[in-house]
């Protein structure tokens with residue numbers, strides 16, 4: 001089908017909840033994606049932090065093909081080998097002792113909130129409430145949306161799920177003011193990503209760990225965007241020398257296939273009994289096989305360390321750009337290969353201009369240009385991306 005026809009049909013038949021670039025992507029290899037006009041792009045967005053290994057990574061492709069030939073889907077009323085292998089692997093590389101699988105970040109957040117409430121109900125305690133943070137993002141289902149500290153996502157959707165209170169990120173006193181004997185858990189991102197790329201302060205997360213432990217309530221870390229090597233360690237919490245009671249993962253987990261997971265301690269796991277929660281597709285053998293191949297590769301190639309190094313390189317390049325164009329860029333923030341550059345204006349136009357230069361990037365919180373390259377990115381790719389970005393900046397400056 002011709003490009004214009006695909007775009008026209010897309011606009012006719014897809015529910016219009018996204019502002020899409022007028023680009024039809026056809027295939028990808030490593031850090032590159034190709035469109036229907038054979039234009040090649042450097043992909044510094046990775047499908048929103050999903051493609052840690054880039055596109056069409058051979059081990060992942062093979063794992064998907066081999067498992068698809070063997071077993072498609074079986075439900076959770078039976079065991080399947082790749083899924084058990086994945087659960088064990090996730091526990092080996094994290095604090096966790098038990099895992100629940102679902103299909104997305106929002107679902108993993110839902111599972112964590114339900115588990116926290118059930119746990120305390122089982123203990124005979126009335127603790128149905130949660131503390132999360134202003135500027136946070138936890139997903140679009142009603143529970144995850146109610147936990148999200150940004151009104152723009154909630155407007156027109158009320159009534160929300162009751163029981164959520166919002167503290168100020170990186171301000172421990174604001175958490176202490178909200179804590180009470182009805183609080184079940186504190187839900188936090190180590191880096192607020194959708195909120196504009198704001199990393200948590202070291203002391204803040206450590207104190208959050210201390211006070212949640214003192215209160216006997218759960219610390220739930222949302223590592224949907226930060227997990228699996230992206231920040232320069234396997235999990236962002238490892239930068240803070242703390243361990244949560246629960247953690248939610250998704251995005252990069254399934255190496256491009258949909259998968260979410262809730263990882264918990266044995267103690268937290270006591271909250272759920274058979275029948276309390278479920279997901280038809282959760283832990284599907286094909287997705288699990290892809291996730292195992294993905295994580296084994298991350299470990300074998302030590303891509304977290306690589307992400308730390310390349311993140312530094314990217315950050316230096318962005319800082320130089322910020323110094324050269326202070327009228328356009330205010331601040332560079334990030335951790336590893338999540339980097340953002342706050343602009344003095346909305347980022348949407350520069351995102352489009354970057355695409356015209358053959359560079360895919362995203363935005364966060366409207367005025368932050370967001371970079372999420374695959375973890376396999378090299379210095380050479382980053383040099384090329386920065387060159388294209390500078391050309392886009394030159395165009396952007398002509399527009400105002």
Ligand SMILES: Cc1ncc(COP(=O)(O)O)c(C=O)c1O
Nearest residue numbers: 104105106137138139224225250
């Ligand atoms: C931190 C965080 N939590 C949860 C979600 C929701 O994930 P999903 O879109 O897979 O439901 C996102 C998505 O951007 C996220 O960044």
